[in-house]
Amino acid sequence: xxxxxIQDDEHxxxxxxLSFLLCEDREAALNILKTALNKLAxxxxxxxxxxxxxxxxxxxxxxxxxxxxISQKILRDEKKLPGDSTALSxxxxxxxxxxxxxxxxxxxxxxxxxxxxxxxxSEIAHILSLSENQVAAEMDLVRQTLRTxxxxxx
Amino acid sequence: MNTKxxxxxxxxxxxDQLSSPEVRKALASAGNDADWKAEFDLQTQxxxxxxDACGEIxxxxxxxxxxxxxxxLFTEKGxxxxxxxxxxxxxxxxxxxxxLVGFFFWFLLGSLDRIHGEEKLLDLVKAxxxxxxxxxxxxxxxxxxxxxxxxxxxxxxxxxxEKFLPEKVLAVRTFNYRGNQVASALLPxxxxxxxxxxxxxxxxxxxxxxxxxxxxxxxxxxxLIERNGVCxxxxxxxxxxxxxxxxx
Numbered sequence: 217x218x219x220x221x222i223q224d225d226e227h228x229x230x231x232x233x234l235s236f237l238l239c240e241d242r243e244a245a246l247n248i249l250k251t252a253l254n255k256l257a258x259x260x261x262x263x264x265x266x267x268x269x270x271x272x273x274x275x276x277x278x279x280x281x282x283x284x285x286i287s288q289k290i291l292r293d294e295k296k297l298p299g300d301s302t303a304l305s306x307x308x309x310x311x312x313x314x315x316x317x318x319x320x321x322x323x324x325x326x327x328x329x330x331x332x333x334x335x336x337x338s339e340i341a342h343i344l345s346l347s348e349n350q351v352a353a354e355m356d357l358v359r360q361t362l363r364t365x366x367x368x369x370x
Numbered sequence: 371m372n373t374k375x376x377x378x379x380x381x382x383x384x385x386d387q388l389s390s391p392e393v394r395k396a397l398a399s400a401g402n403d404a405d406w407k408a409e410f411d412l413q414t415q416x417x418x419x420x421x422d423a424c425g426e427i428x429x430x431x432x433x434x435x436x437x438x439x440x441x442x443l444f445t446e447k448g449x450x451x452x453x454x455x456x457x458x459x460x461x462x463x464x465x466x467x468x469x470l471v472g473f474f475f476w477f478l479l480g481s482l483d484r485i486h487g488e489e490k491l492l493d494l495v496k497a498x499x500x501x502x503x504x505x506x507x508x509x510x511x512x513x514x515x516x517x518x519x520x521x522x523x524x525x526x527x528x529x530x531x532e533k534f535l536p537e538k539v540l541a542v543r544t545f546n547y548r549g550n551q552v553a554s555a556l557l558p559x560x561x562x563x564x565x566x567x568x569x570x571x572x573x574x575x576x577x578x579x580x581x582x583x584x585x586x587x588x589x590x591x592x593x594l595i596e597r598n599g600v601c602x603x604x605x606x607x608x609x610x611x612x613x614x615x616x617x618x
Contacts, residue, residue: 225429228437233427246433253440301415312423330382331417331424337382352381359416 231272233332237316238280238324248279266339273333274343277325304366315365319358322346326354327362376400380410385418485583485594487574492587494547494572495605498554498565499590506541506556513537513555513564520544520566524551527568529600534564548572560606560616569601576601582617584610593617 231252235245252275261267304312316327322344329335329343337355341348371379376399379392387393400406429437485491509516514535520528523544541556553566569575576583576596585592591613593604606613 225434228434229428232429232433233424236427237424246429246436250437250440253437257440301412301419304416305419307419307423309423309426312420313427316420316424327420330384331421332427334384337378340382352378355381359413362420363412363416 227269230333231276234273234328235276235280237313237328237332238277239283244283248276248283251279252276270339270343273329273335273339277328277343281321300367301363303370304363307366307369311369312362312366315362315369318365319361323354323358323361326351327358330355371396371399373399373401377406381413385414385421388414483577483583485574485576485585487569487572488585490572491574491592491594491603492585494552494565494567494574495563495587495590495592495603497547498545498552498563499605505545506543506554508541509539511539513539513557516542516555520553523553525553525566526551527600528553528566529597529602530566531595531602534602560608560612562616563605565601565603565605567601567603568599569596570599574601582614584613586610 228249232245232249235249235252236242239245239248252272255275256268256272259268259271261271307315316324316331319327325344326340326346329340335343337348337351340346341351344351346354376396379396380400383393383396400410509519512535513530516539517528519542525544537557537559539555540558543554544551545554546552547567550567550571553564555564556562557564567574574594576594579595579597581595583594585594586609590605590607591610593613595602604613604617606616
């Protein structure tokens, strides 16, 4: 039951992380989460956990996009620096989060749904109305961009 | 699980699932290709710090509390009835209520314009019409000149609209209807029958004084006007529009 799901603090944290990664600040993220939860409570399919979660994540992203004007651009496999994963490991958490938030959409949403909400590729594709191949390609570019940007930051 | 499926599955493996049975199974099926292994290691090395950084984003105690009321919406205690017009049940109920309210107002407005005790009035008219013509006294007079005649024949209170005072009368009579004297006159104009009586004792009243109200029996149309408790009723054989025209 979604009512049990929603009582789980960790699941609520995952929803908040998604909201936070797609929002400009913490307060806005919290407000968007509250609004989305209120909307979920009125959702006829809320007793189906998978559909309820999908609805909640979809609603959070929809509101974030509407409020924050996240730039929308397809990440290209440009000639970037090869990047170094150790540079990413060395970055403080807030800078890593800042790199995620600097991504354009849909890469930012793919990354947020994967890293913050721990969603499988099929759900990410469903929520973002993309094919699974597109999501996989975006994810490759997200990883490469994060490594490149982390290296550049250092 | 074949190699392709296993690698596809592992591409979206979350770092904290690394020790799960599904991931172990997929790793076993993913093959020993060195390039792929290097790519997978790089993926893991990238995902781990990013996932850890995301994991540090947590709701603070105060923020949790601010979500309590929202979360209560999902519990039996806090669940409220949400009415949405998109819900066909709610839409049906709203429609039914509107229909009932509309019907009530239609009934109310209709009753405002109807004679109180209309059925009793139609019964009185029916009783008046059953009398034989021989029971009438022939007169050669106007309605306005018959005050004395009616009074002497037991009708104590009379009122005749001014417009009807000069109307020619062919015959008159009085009759007892349920213990009350009723004055009756036959006019040559459209063979109108006129009745004059005190309405209240018979339970017949007009909603407002000095205004014509209409009723219809199978054969006749009836108009009633009242002043100071005295009802003046005009009956013709025909339809209400004809009667309205005759009264103009």
